[in-house]
Amino acid sequence: MSLGARVRTVLASVGGLGLALGGAVAPASAAGGVPTTPTQLFNAYRHCSTDADRPTYVWAGSGLVVEGIPATTDASGWTSVGMRYQVWPAGHPEQTTTVTRTSATAGFESPATLPAEALADGQTYAWQAQTLAGDAASDWSAPCYVTVDNTRPANAPTVSSPNYPPDTWNEGGEPVRFTLGAGGAGDVEGYEFSWRQDLPVIGTTIGDHGIPEPTDPYADTRWFMRADSLGGPATLDLVPPGGSGPMTLTVRSLDRAYNPSATASYSFRVRSTAPTVTPVGPAPEFGRAVTFKLRPDTALQAKSPVVGYSVRTLGGQAGERTVEVPAEADGTAETELTLDGLYGQQVEVTSRSANGWVSDAGRWSITYDTTPTVGSETYPENGTGGGVGVPGTFTFSPKVKDVVSYTYSFNGGDEVTVDAGAHHGATVAWTPDTAGWSYLTVRATTGSGIELPSYDYYFTVAG
Known part of the structure; x- marks a missing residue:
């Protein structure tokens, strides 16, 4: 599972990029036009922060990918240029490390990797970029500030629920309230969670001209929730997957660099909230339309009124088919189905409540002999x-x-x-x-x- 489109690989090997450490290397070939300051700066496929007090937190255990779009005043098209990057510990520009990319194309993102050995865990760094064209170089870009965080949160999160305790059968019908805690890890920015064991992967799509399109994962509340404060808790109200029986929510915390903690899980049990499905009128027969009465689970209806049903038929001439049926004010509904399965038919019905709760399926089935x-x-x-x-x-x-x-x-x-x-x-x-x-x-x-x-x-x- 990925957030948005799959992450695209945009870096080749260091040798293939024509990268070199040090500041004296010129681009492989000169280009026409005057080089201009690079734009569209990104680090670790995340936005550049030009605020020294609000750096971007990044994992850089194998180096830090930085990139920008080089340019020149030559607007003729595919111009060959170079890119130079410098990085230094914030406040110590005398400790500069330089990486030069000797082969790049004006107008397109030109990534390079700042070496891991130049980036200490926990240290804040500034980096900048300039365009190279022949013997000329552009002005440096404004510095981008990053803090290296190669250490995942120390502890798994804590997970509890006040309305669905783990050691008993719970009446369904209302969202599960979860309280997530950082487990004592002070750098937790938020949490990711899933009703499955697999948790989402935070990815960045790559747009036109190789420009990354990072998004805030916490904007997707299906999988992520920002903590109330750094290292603080978060509260979730979630409707579990349709059905009854054992349920498990898997959770892990994320620091500001999106390093994940170990996972924690919370398991509980939910009683059935399935509706009843009853044919109305004479005994159902093959080839005849039958009216079905749909009635909500009484306890479910009391918590939040049922507003509709999904009616799924199996075994008929049309194959598997699902129709949506709106409910009356009292939560009941009627629907007409034609029984045309050669050997019988099955009807499965789930209810949907106003608060988003989806019940497990109520079932009705019939078998018959249609041979002569x-x-x-x-x-x-x-x-x-x-x-x-x-x-x-x-x-x-x-x-x-x-x-x-x-x-x-x-x-x-x-x-x-x-x-x-x-x-x-x-x-x-x-x-x-x-x-x-x-x-x-x-x-x-x-x-x-x-x-x-x-x-x-x-x-x-x-x-």
Whole structure:
């Protein structure tokens, strides 16, 4: 799972970039125009901070990726330039480390990696960039300030809930209130959480001209929550996944560099809040529309009124299908479904409350036999009768309504279709030419074109 689009890899190897440490290296080739100060500065794919009192916190355990867009006054297009980066501990410009990228393209982000050995954990640094073109160099950009944080929060967060305790079955119907604590880690900025064990990955998409598009992960409240204060708690109100039974929320804390802590989890149990699903009127039959009454769980309705239902049907001619049904003021609803599954049908219904709660599914199902009934006086089913050259008649009658024809074959031969009569039945004649075991396969077709399952009728022709 990722936040936004997948992170794109924009750095090649150091050798492939044409990078060099030190300040005396010129770009690989001169370019026309006068170099201008780089723009669109980023560090670790996050925005540059030009406020020394509010640095960007970054992980730099394997070095720090810095980047900017070089430019010149030559507007002719793809101009070859270079980029130079300098970094120093804040307040100590005499301790400068320089990295030069000798091959870059004006107008496009040109990343380089500041070496990890020049960046101490916990230290704040300033860095800046300039464009190189031939023997000329632009003015330096304004410094960007970063604080290196290579240390994850020391402790896993604490997780508790006042309204869904862990050691009992809880009545569902209202969001779960969670209180998240930093577990004594003073640099926690926020928390990420998930009802699954996998937690979100914070990524940055790359836009036109290679410009990163960082976002604030805490803006996505499905997965992230900012702490009330640095190292402080946070409160969540979450609706658990639809269903009943055991539930687990997985949580970890994040420091300002988005370093994650160890994970913690909170498990609890929820009783069923499923609605009831009841057919109204005569006994349901294949091929007929049936009205279903949907009623909410009483305790659920008392906590927050049910405003709608998702009705999922399985086994019908249309395959799996879901329709949304609005509820009345009392939380009930009615919906009409046609039962056209060849062997039966299942209906699953979940309710949705005004406060966002989604229940587990209430279920109703039916099975039925839609094969035709087959009979013969001369050649009884699973018996012996008639003989070679002795004609026999076979009657077909339906178990369901609206049958208009039958398709049959003897002993796997060519299929023949006959129309159904006034009472939706049919009679066919057959004369065997060999003795022994035989079989008749028959299926019916309805007026709406549904071919029903076949029935195999076995019998023995007397020798």
